[in-house]
Amino acid sequence: MSDTSTDNTSISTSVPLVQMTDVGKSYGAVRAIKGINLTVRAGEVTCVLGDNGAGKSTLIKIMAGLHNHNEGTMSISGVETTFASPRDALGAGIATVYQDLAVVGLMETWRNFFLGAELVGSKLPFSGLRVREMKEIADEELRKMGVVVKDIDQPIGTLSGGQRQCVAIARAVYFGAKVLILDEPTAALGVKQSGVVLKYTAAARDAGLGVVFITHNPHHAYMVGDHFIILKLGQTVLDKRRDEVELDELTRQMAGGDELTELSHELKALGGMTNAIRTLDADLNIK
Numbered sequence: 001m002s003d004t005s006t007d008n009t010s011i012s013t014s015v016p017l018v019q020m021t022d023v024g025k026s027y028g029a030v031r032a033i034k035g036i037n038l039t040v041r042a043g044e045v046t047c048v049l050g051d052n053g054a055g056k057s058t059l060i061k062i063m064a065g066l067h068n069h070n071e072g073t074m075s076i077s078g079v080e081t082t083f084a085s086p087r088d089a090l091g092a093g094i095a096t097v098y099q100d101l102a103v104v105g106l107m108e109t110w111r112n113f114f115l116g117a118e119l120v121g122s123k124l125p126f127s128g129l130r131v132r133e134m135k136e137i138a139d140e141e142l143r144k145m146g147v148v149v150k151d152i153d154q155p156i157g158t159l160s161g162g163q164r165q166c167v168a169i170a171r172a173v174y175f176g177a178k179v180l181i182l183d184e185p186t187a188a189l190g191v192k193q194s195g196v197v198l199k200y201t202a203a204a205r206d207a208g209l210g211v212v213f214i215t216h217n218p219h220h221a222y223m224v225g226d227h228f229i230i231l232k233l234g235q236t237v238l239d240k241r242r243d244e245v246e247l248d249e250l251t252r253q254m255a256g257g258d259e260l261t262e263l264s265h266e267l268k269a270l271g272g273m274t275n276a277i278r279t280l281d282a283d284l285n286i287k
């Protein structure tokens with residue numbers, strides 16, 4: 001994998017693609033998120049980490065136009081915005097790749113790549129789909145991203161989970177997305193496939209997109225991230241740039257940080273130093 005840290009000095013001065021300021025969202029009586037600040041910049045990966053129910057999906061659903069925030073502001077390229085629908089968000093260049101992937105299993109890979117944006121004959125009104133051209137473009141775009149599909153006619157459902165994520169990423173890049181939201185792209189994948197998806201995440205960033213990378217996994221986040229926020233029960237508990245944070249701190253915060261340290265002390269006080277506590281201590285760097 002190439003060096004994932006980037007020189008952001010020039011980028012940081014430009015207007016962010018997405019800027020959320022003090023954003024909050026309630027579902028009826030449930031306040032899912034509160035006081036969230038998040039910046040997405042071109043050519044950067046912003047990682048959103050957090051445990052189950054932390055508010056990660058709620059946050060990206062606001063950005064993707066599925067839900068509206070009811071506190072704070074969201075600006076897209078400097079303009080305060082509330083999306084009326086996911087189509088609105090897509091129109092503003094915000095593409096979202098969901099974990100379950102909106103792909104049609106039996107459909108050929110190339111057809112899936114162009115789903116909803118098929119090239120049709122331009123000269124005659126009923127001249128049909130430009131199939132050969134679409135196959136060539138899909139094949140070329142996937143190759144550009146380093147995704148090697150044996151046969152572009154292969155049904156998308158026969159590709160591995162990692163390859164499917166990569167097709168979705170390549171598609172977003174090809175259709176000119178400015179912001180790419182990846183909702184737990186590596187959650188269901190093994191080590192090797194996760195590596196592949198991380199590589200294409202970096203490729204999308206290098207193509208100049210602003211990437212929002214949602215994950216439970218601090219190791220994955222640290223491999224591609226330029227900026228990290230950790231959510232806990234709907235609030236931000238960590239907000240740091242890459243040069244301000246080590247992997248240790250991300251892991252520690254994700255593991256529950258101080259609560260686990262306290263638990264370890266309590267368990268020790270109860271007697272014995274079991275292997276489990278020793279492992280926990282080693283993970284948390286507790287002396």
Ligand SMILES: Nc1ncnc2c1ncn2[C@@H]1O[C@H](COP(=O)(O)OP(=O)(O)OP(=O)(O)O)[C@@H](O)[C@H]1O
Pocket residue numbers: 027030031032050051052053054055056057058059
């Ligand atoms: N549509 C909804 N109606 C009511 N409450 C909701 C709704 N969606 C989410 N919530 C609540 O908001 C909080 C945040 O949920 P959210 O799905 O954003 O978390 P998450 O970080 O994505 O979790 P996970 O890792 O499990 O996907 C939770 O308490 C959840 O129960």
Ligand SMILES: [Mg+2]
Pocket residue numbers: 056057058
């Ligand atoms: Mg979620």
